[in-house]
Amino acid sequence: MSKNCPICTKKTTIKFTPFCSIRCANLDLSKWLEGSYSFPTNETGEININEFENIDDD
Numbered sequence: 001m002s003k004n005c006p007i008c009t010k011k012t013t014i015k016f017t018p019f020c021s022i023r024c025a026n027l028d029l030s031k032w033l034e035g036s037y038s039f040p041t042n043e044t045g046e047i048n049i050n051e052f053e054n055i056d057d058d
């Protein structure tokens, strides 16, 4: 039963099977969560800089 970590391909640790560490286990979990949740892609998050420049206008 010598499997390798699916994240970093290192030797797995029994405690964190099938991963090598809690770090990789969390990485896989976050990947899984990203895949299941469909966040709407918001690419229009730019701030209008001109509005801030007007603040210093004496």
Ligand SMILES: [Zn+2]
Pocket: 005, 006, 007, 008, 009, 010, 019, 020, 021, 024
């Ligand atoms: Zn790993």
